[in-house]
Amino acid sequence: MNETLYTKVVSLTEQYLGPAAPRFIDRHIIFHLDKKPQDITRDDLEKLKTWTSVSLALLTSDREIIDEFAAKLTQL
Amino acid sequence: MSQKFSATLYYLAWAIGSLLYTGITLLSPLQPGSNTYHLSLTQIHLLQVTIILPVVAIWLAATYGAVSFRKYAAGINSSPDGAALQSVSLGLILLVARIITSSLVDSLRPVASRMGWFPAWTIATRYVIILLTLVSFYLIFQGARRLYLTLQNPPSIRATKWVALVAVCAATVTYVWALLQNPYRNFSSDALNQSFYLPDWAIMLSVVLIFALCWYLGFMAVAYLRAYSRYTKGVLYQRALMPSALGVGAVVVFSIALQLLGAVAPALRSFRLGGILLLLYILIIFYGIGYGLIAYGARRLQMIEEVKG
Numbered sequence A: 001m002n003e004t005l006y007t008k009v010v011s012l013t014e015q016y017l018g019p020a021a022p023r024f025i026d027r028h029i030i031f032h033l034d035k036k037p038q039d040i041t042r043d044d045l046e047k048l049k050t051w052t053s054v055s056l057a058l059l060t061s062d063r064e065i066i067d068e069f070a071a072k073l074t075q076l
Numbered sequence B: 001m002s003q004k005f006s007a008t009l010y011y012l013a014w015a016i017g018s019l020l021y022t023g024i025t026l027l028s029p030l031q032p033g034s035n036t037y038h039l040s041l042t043q044i045h046l047l048q049v050t051i052i053l054p055v056v057a058i059w060l061a062a063t064y065g066a067v068s069f070r071k072y073a074a075g076i077n078s079s080p081d082g083a084a085l086q087s088v089s090l091g092l093i094l095l096v097a098r099i100i101t102s103s104l105v106d107s108l109r110p111v112a113s114r115m116g117w118f119p120a121w122t123i124a125t126r127y128v129i130i131l132l133t134l135v136s137f138y139l140i141f142q143g144a145r146r147l148y149l150t151l152q153n154p155p156s157i158r159a160t161k162w163v164a165l166v167a168v169c170a171a172t173v174t175y176v177w178a179l180l181q182n183p184y185r186n187f188s189s190d191a192l193n194q195s196f197y198l199p200d201w202a203i204m205l206s207v208v209l210i211f212a213l214c215w216y217l218g219f220m221a222v223a224y225l226r227a228y229s230r231y232t233k234g235v236l237y238q239r240a241l242m243p244s245a246l247g248v249g250a251v252v253v254f255s256i257a258l259q260l261l262g263a264v265a266p267a268l269r270s271f272r273l274g275g276i277l278l279l280l281y282i283l284i285i286f287y288g289i290g291y292g293l294i295a296y297g298a299r300r301l302q303m304i305e306e307v308k309g
Helices: A002-033 A042-059 A063-074 B008-027 B041-075 B080-107 B109-115 B118-149 B158-180 B200-231 B235-270 B273-306
Strands: none
Touching: A002 A042, A002 A063, A002 B235, A002 B273, A042 A063, A042 B235, A042 B273, B008 B041, B008 B080, B041 B080, B041 B235, B041 B273, B080 B109, B080 B118, B080 B235, B080 B273, B109 B118, B118 B200, B118 B235, B158 B200, B158 B235, B200 B235, B235 B273
16 A cells, blocks of 8 residues: 555656656655655655655746645645 | 766866877977968967867866766666666767867877877777777667667657668768868878878778768767657656757767868868868867756756755
């Protein structure tokens, strides 16, 4: 179940970061949630959304993309 | 697991190459009859400096671009795209080595001529340059193709292959025609004349055909990279990758143009000095811009790999 959620998160992120998505998500889960990427749960999604949104804001000034990603992440 | 990367060696190689090139160019004896424009020694040295400085600066820009890309690729080496990008980055490094080596070889012409081993030196160094060109273009091609094959639904590039073949045939015909206009291509007792010191069949098989292969690999590398950058997933990743993809394309195309121009170099002697310098600077600037784009794209891609809020 947890692995499926992780796969969904990576799959969503791939729409924005392509092949860099797994590395991006793994880094954020390990650094900010202090757990193995595959152990991510729905309770972690809000915190993950916050930190990934901050990171995306450093990569692009396109607010639309950042908000779209955040909205899709919470709907997973 | 990412590879540890140190740029020191590359910049050290640039520094040594630049010092050697500067020293050899300024200290080499002038070839008899080379002062076509009847300049004084001071004027010749000033002219040499006006060429050395931008050339060395462009080498630095090219080194920076190639090193930036290599650093990014080394950081993601364990992933499929990382391994492919490593191949491209190594090819770019070797292209920089090629252009520096080529200039060093040219600067040693007067020395080789005076020492009496100009023909053997010409043959040996020409094959070193050809080998560097072939290996660098092959690595860029292989990496670009591997990137293309990571696409889930790669677009067909069959038509592009035919366009590349036609372009290579046209370039090869031009190259052969230019070579055949050179009466000194097989032998010359004067080092000022561009000669291969090889019979025509050896020139065709070991120079022309190899360059044609390099050009095909180069064109196809650009095609694969273009397809990858357009069809890979990730809107932000695409935007970050695009400058590097454009830069690699520019560097490959410029390298091909440089090789073609090398064949028509004997004809340039009838041009005015200002025209020759302008052409040289334009080519060098385009080369530098290509590597500048590569560096810019690599830094954006690097940010994606490093950012964590």
